[in-house]
Amino acid sequence: MPHTLPDLPYPHDALEPIIDKMTMEIHHGRHHKAYVDNLNKALENHADLQAKSLEELLRGIKNVPEAIRTAVQNNGGGHHNHTLFWEIMAPPGTGGGEPVGELKTAIDNAFSSFTEFKNKVKAAAVGRFGSGWAWLVWDGTALQIYSTANQDSPLMQGHIPLLGIDVWEHAYYLKYQNRRPDYVDAWWSVVNWKKVGENLTKARSGK
Numbered sequence: 081m082p083h084t085l086p087d088l089p090y091p092h093d094a095l096e097p098i099i100d101k102m103t104m105e106i107h108h109g110r111h112h113k114a115y116v117d118n119l120n121k122a123l124e125n126h127a128d129l130q131a132k133s134l135e136e137l138l139r140g141i142k143n144v145p146e147a148i149r150t151a152v153q154n155n156g157g158g159h160h161n162h163t164l165f166w167e168i169m170a171p172p173g174t175g176g177g178e179p180v181g182e183l184k185t186a187i188d189n190a191f192s193s194f195t196e197f198k199n200k201v202k203a204a205a206v207g208r209f210g211s212g213w214a215w216l217v218w219d220g221t222a223l224q225i226y227s228t229a230n231q232d233s234p235l236m237q238g239h240i241p242l243l244g245i246d247v248w249e250h251a252y253y254l255k256y257q258n259r260r261p262d263y264v265d266a267w268w269s270v271v272n273w274k275k276v277g278e279n280l281t282k283a284r285s286g287k
């Protein structure tokens with residue numbers, strides 16, 4: 081089965097005014113689509129790799145033949161990262177606010193407070209030079225915050241991404257231009273804490 085572009089879980093304009101409609105149209109319909117198309121192209125003559133799930137491919141990136149490894153890393157990572165990104169956002173009002181329950185407890189324990197947590201994520205997002213992602217991950221025993229370059233996925237180092245903020249300029253340039261810190265501050269109004277909480281529960285259960 082070739083990899084396919086998932087539909088957005090909401091209309092393109094649903095994240096307005098935090099993320100504008102045109103950015104979402106281009107980001108999902110062109111950028112994400114290109115990662116999916118190029119991943120399928122890279123796997124064209126590799127039936128054994130076509131049979132693997134996207135997660136398996138990225139976790140086992142070191143075992144992917146060298147000739148296509150970079151293509152799978154970039155485009156498979158891009159596919160997985162963006163699929164997560166759409167899911168962990170929600171329209172302002174539904175999204176935003178503060179985490180609750182198990183996720184709130186885990187964040188407070190790991191980072192001392194929600195404010196400190198947000199500061200650390202912002203530092204990771206703003207500190208990433210060039211293109212990449214800021215992450216909240218489950219590393220198998222604890223929560224961690226860090227950034228990766230390009231489309232590198234935390235799965236490639238055995239971690240499970242729970243929340244990721246796309247800090248490629250294509251994610252924010254039309255509305256925020258060079259003001260990445262403003263984009264990150266605004267982004268908290270569309271984060272889907274319910275989904276991030278589900279991701280933590282699932283990661284901890286080891287599934």
Ligand code: MN3
Pocket residue numbers: 107111162246248250251
């Ligand atoms: Mn992107």
